[in-house]
Amino acid sequence: MQITRRQFVQYVGAAAAAMGLSQAAVLKLTERMAMGVYARPTVIFLEGQVCGGCETSLLQLRHNSHSVLGAVGIPNTLGTASVAGLPAGAAENNALDVLTAIGYPANMGDGGSAVTIDDILLDVLDVKLIRIAGSPAGDLYTNELLKYCDSSIIPAGGNAAVTGGSFGVLVVTGSVPLGNGDSKTIGKNACISASMGSTAYTAQDLVAALAKRAGAVIATGTCASYGGIPAAVNRNYDAVSGRYKYNGAGTVDSTLAGYTGMPPVVKVPSCPVNPVAFYLTVAQYIVDVAVGGSLSTFVARLTSDNRLKAFSAAGVTVPLYSDAIHGGRCPRYQSYLSGTWAAKFGDSGCLYQRGCQGPNTFAPCAVGGPTGGLWNDFAGQFCIKEGAPCTGCASDGYPDKFSAVGGLNTYTNNGY
Amino acid sequence: MADNPITGAVVMDPVPRIEGHLGIELSFTGSYTTGTSGTCNNVNAKGEMYRGFENILKGHHPTDALHITQRI
Numbered sequence: 001m002q003i004t005r006r007q008f009v010q011y012v013g014a015a016a017a018a019m020g021l022s023q024a025a026v027l028k029l030t031e032r033m034a035m036g037v038y039a040r041p042t043v044i045f046l047e048g049q050v051c052g053g054c055e056t057s058l059l060q061l062r063h064n065s066h067s068v069l070g071a072v073g074i075p076n077t078l079g080t081a082s083v084a085g086l087p088a089g090a091a092e093n094n095a096l097d098v099l100t101a102i103g104y105p106a107n108m109g110d111g112g113s114a115v116t117i118d119d120i121l122l123d124v125l126d127v128k129l130i131r132i133a134g135s136p137a138g139d140l141y142t143n144e145l146l147k148y149c150d151s152s153i154i155p156a157g158g159n160a161a162v163t164g165g166s167f168g169v170l171v172v173t174g175s176v177p178l179g180n181g182d183s184k185t186i187g188k189n190a191c192i193s194a195s196m197g198s199t200a201y202t203a204q205d206l207v208a209a210l211a212k213r214a215g216a217v218i219a220t221g222t223c224a225s226y227g228g229i230p231a232a233v234n235r236n237y238d239a240v241s242g243r244y245k246y247n248g249a250g251t252v253d254s255t256l257a258g259y260t261g262m263p264p265v266v267k268v269p270s271c272p273v274n275p276v277a278f279y280l281t282v283a284q285y286i287v288d289v290a291v292g293g294s295l296s297t298f299v300a301r302l303t304s305d306n307r308l309k310a311f312s313a314a315g316v317t318v319p320l321y322s323d324a325i326h327g328g329r330c331p332r333y334q335s336y337l338s339g340t341w342a343a344k345f346g347d348s349g350c351l352y353q354r355g356c357q358g359p360n361t362f363a364p365c366a367v368g369g370p371t372g373g374l375w376n377d378f379a380g381q382f383c384i385k386e387g388a389p390c391t392g393c394a395s396d397g398y399p400d401k402f403s404a405v406g407g408l409n410t411y412t413n414n415g416y
Numbered sequence: 417m418a419d420n421p422i423t424g425a426v427v428m429d430p431v432p433r434i435e436g437h438l439g440i441e442l443s444f445t446g447s448y449t450t451g452t453s454g455t456c457n458n459v460n461a462k463g464e465m466y467r468g469f470e471n472i473l474k475g476h477h478p479t480d481a482l483h484i485t486q487r488i
Contacts, residue, residue, distance in 0.1 A: 051487045052435025131432050138428035192464035195429035229487045230467045244471045403480050
């Protein structure tokens with residue numbers, strides 16, 4: 001796409017702002033991009049056993065100064081309150097000031113010329129394939145996908161288009177069924193992600209073949225990270241008839257476990273994935289790898305199980321997967337401290353006795369506080385704020401670990 | 417296109433812009449060339465993914481269904 005330099009700077013700045021970067025970081029990124037240091041990372045989305053929720057959630061990203069910028073402490077109002085961690089001055093403290101300073105109209109986020117997901121997909125990232133939003137179908141889609149596959153894992157066959165080129169980021173949504181199946185599991189044939197003529201490509205083969213050529217893999221959502229719903233215990237297996245087989249769901253990690261030379265897998269769990277947490281992870285990849293040129297810097301920011309602890313650039317830090325939801329950011333934490341418990345759903349008070357998994361769940365849902373939040377399109381709303389106890393959807397072991405049968409869920413122990 | 421007759425089966429898999437994995441398979445008797453009459457004798461729509469929600473739900477507590485079936 002041919003764009004002018006001014007448009008380029010506008011896109012970069014506005015998209016970076018939508019990702020929660022301060023104006024200082026925007027200028028830094030813009031400057032480096034204009035110098036030609038930064039090349040848009042090629043991104044490929046691949047779906048395993050999905051419900052479509054993660055992709056839908058990602059595509060909902062819309063610049064909303066009330067929440068996205070609020071999440072990093074930039075207030076939405078035209079006030080000039082200083083914010084800890086940001087440079088002094090009104091321009092840095094006000095979302096609209098930041099955006100108008102880089103040439104965007106003040107009404108962005110309210111329709112009209114808002115920064116939307118297409119700006120990020122096309123101008124910040126270079127998204128080659130995203131099936132749920134793209135137009136290629138059938139052989140066209142598969143042919144394009146095979147161009148990025150490693151031919152040692154998926155043989156090229158008669159497809160001359162297989163080039164084996166490397167690319168930036170592989171985004172996997174959904175769990176990946178593994179193996180060849182046995183008496184209890186179906187195995188990798190439980191998910192066919194693409195076909196070429198009569199040849200079917202399973203999610204397992206595609207994830208491995210694409211990952212081999214990728215700079216990094218982002219396991220997006222709880223299914224790709226930990227197995228999630230498809231990996232829930234199947235208690236219905238009929239040993240006598242051999243019916244009702246388990247689907248064999250595995251994770252991206254376990255898919256790549258048998259290979260050498262695979263890139264790091266970054267997990268962005270929660271069900272569905274939090275769009276801002278995802279794009280902040282991608283933004284961190286851009287800052288560290290595409291701009292900074294150091295994959296080890298990026299990897300050093302991950303927790304022991306490969307989740308991004310916090311987004312950090314140009315003095316702005318957004319905590320992501322380092323802290324539990326339970327704590328000072330939870331809107332009901334004061335009720336917890338004072339021992340005010342919700343006796344039934346709909347009550348005010350702490351939801352701990354209603355089965356809330358906030359203390360066990362490390363996710364950025366509550367980041368942004370009472371006026372903001374990373375769930376941007378809902379003005380900072382999330383489960384606990386709505387009166388629903390946390391179900392632990394961002395944790396390894398969800399849903400069985402939090403089940404009412406044999407799990408941590410206490411609904412049944414407290415009158416439900 | 418008139419010089420490009422379609423014979424046997426036509427497969428479109430995956431189908432984009434929908435949630436989930438869908439494949440469409442058409443099979444022909446003889447051949448079909450644009451501008452002439454032809455016969456499509458079978459069409460199959462395939463769901464290319466299995467998760468088994470019914471099997472997952474059995475044995476779980478009823479309140480679990482609230483969370484699990486949201487993700488169909």
